[in-house]
Amino acid sequence: MGRWEPNARGRLAEAALKLYAEQGFERTTVTEIAEAAGLTERTFFRHFADKREVLFYGTEMTLDLLTRTIAEAPASASPMDAVGAALESFGAFFQEDPERVRRRDAVVSASTELRERELVKLDAFTSAMAGALRERGTPEPAAGLAAEAGMAAFKVAYAHWVAAEPGTAGRAGEQELPRLVRKALTELQELLADRASV
Amino acid sequence: MGRWEPNARGRLAEAALKLYAEQGFERTTVTEIAEAAGLTERTFFRHFADKREVLFYGTEMTLDLLTRTIAEAPASASPMDAVGAALESFGAFFQEDPERVRRRDAVVSASTELRERELVKLDAFTSAMAGALRERGTPEPAAGLAAEAGMAAFKVAYAHWVAAEPGTAGRAGEQELPRLVRKALTELQELLADRASV
DNA sequence: CCGATGATGACAGCCACTGACATCACATGT
DNA sequence: ACATGTGATGTCAGTGGCTGTCATCATCGG
Known part of the structure; x- marks a missing residue:
């Protein structure tokens, strides 16, 4: 070749x-x-x-992972549950090689141009998740909202993980990214429940 | 001069x-x-x-609007309420000249490079809102989550507004953007409440 | 051993963007 | 009125990202 x-x-x-x-x-x-x-x-x-x-080599695989996880979620799962499952898989994918993820994150965070590209990729993921939700019957305002809100929680969890990971790298039971994603979704749920204006 | x-x-x-x-x-x-x-x-x-x-001329003013609205929210308001108020103001700002907003949106949506820049601007707004929340006492995971989730709802509301606005432009009581933002937040609240996994 | 195929090298060129310096319009003080 | 300073603009040269085009080379199948 x-x-x-x-x-x-x-x-x-x-x-x-x-x-x-x-x-x-x-x-x-x-x-x-x-x-x-x-x-x-x-x-x-x-x-x-x-x-x-x-720096964004292999993005399509990740997109597949997200849409497949949502498509394969049990029919009984709510939209947020399906999105949550997908994003936990996404987090597990990152967890596989935390070292490299952190190196890459440092480079991306240091450059506005690279952050632009990263945000576009995440936006593509969000759109793909919304599409996958629609395919399993979630109607339109809900599909987009669930995908966007899920990604919002993921961003927060990821930021926390990247910032805290350095010392406690890799051991189980500590602060794995999938667990942080789940936690972020629960906290978001409580935040919205505290909303006064109806 | x-x-x-x-x-x-x-x-x-x-x-x-x-x-x-x-x-x-x-x-x-x-x-x-x-x-x-x-x-x-x-x-x-x-x-x-x-x-x-x-195409992003005047962005700083918008950023000021968001942070000021959050800072001026009553102390009794929950984080999501403060963010909601800020984003409704943001929506009202757009509503002032729907014609121009739609023209601009068509141009931005047609170009990946411009969408990149737009996403970075929205991300800056999100960070600013999170900062404003922190200044009024909201602790860290919650501040970031409220800001990100609020922006998520705004994006969905904005997309809906831009897509539907053409005919029904401008008349009151129909589908103004601030109202759509509020609706999106409420729907998001319900979506998260339906979440099964705790 | 040879021809097809696909990846690579070698140039030439466009355009976004920048640094350095000259120039012009306008305001101000005298 | 005149000199002078200040800031915006014009001019020029140069770097680097990115593309089209064509030649060249390595490998595979026959």
Whole structure:
């Protein structure tokens, strides 16, 4: 297949993450990344749509995970339950390699441009979840609301997890992301229950 | 002050919106916008940080509105009530000129790059609301959750409003955005109450 | 051993964006 | 009226992201 070493895409992604972490996203040129991977700038753009996308490699898989989890939820599950299950799976996926997730998060958080891209990805996930809910019969205002609110809870849980994880990395029973997601949803439920205006 | 006609910034923003609407964001060059406003490309970049920012002129005012509304909410109001009040004000702001909002929304929705920027702005609003809640004593998981969930409801209400507004534009008692925001929050409350998993 | 296929390299070019410097309109003080 | 300062604008050169085009090379099937 390839010309030289295999897995050009992976090498590019690896080199990009490393360089972005070392010297920042803006101060890194695509040419640098390509050379670090033993390739040329042109080849970089054949594998990734732009300079940011290289950090969002494998997004489609995640999107599949979310929609499948919702589709496979028991018919008795409420919309929020289905969304909750999907987002807990999402959290478990992150939990698999906390080290890398945190490295990547530091890079993304440091750059406005990268945060933009991340938000668009999360928005795509939200839309996909809403679509999956509609397919199992949830009517329209509810589907969108459940997906958006679920993602809102996930964002809070994720932020907490990323900020607190450093020392207590990995051991069970402590503060795994799926558990935090579930907790966030419950707290959100209570917050809304305390709402006075009807 | 200025050299020629006054309000260079406003002219640039107007020309940009028009050109983006007519021929699309990507097929419009900054030089075109500047010439349409009787200025040069360099001057455009003195007024706006980049090609997208020209559509997000006046964002700081909105941010102020949100934080002030939360700060001025009665001490008895729950976090979700304060957020709800802020987002209803936000909706009322949009309602002032529905025509322009819809024009702008069509342009933004048509471009991924512009949607990216919009999501970042909304995220900044969310963070600001969370900060305002913290300042009035709401502890941390709750502040972030209330802000994120409120914005989630707003997004759904806004999407509905933008999609449905065309015919029934402007008359009272029909489907104003603030009312839709309140409705969305109530529906979200019910959705979460239906959650089975505790 | 050869031709097809797909990935890569090599150029040329557009456009977003920036730094540096010159220039012009306007306000102010004398 | 005139000089002068201030801020906005114009001009120019340059970097870097990104794309189209074509040549080239590695590998696979025959």
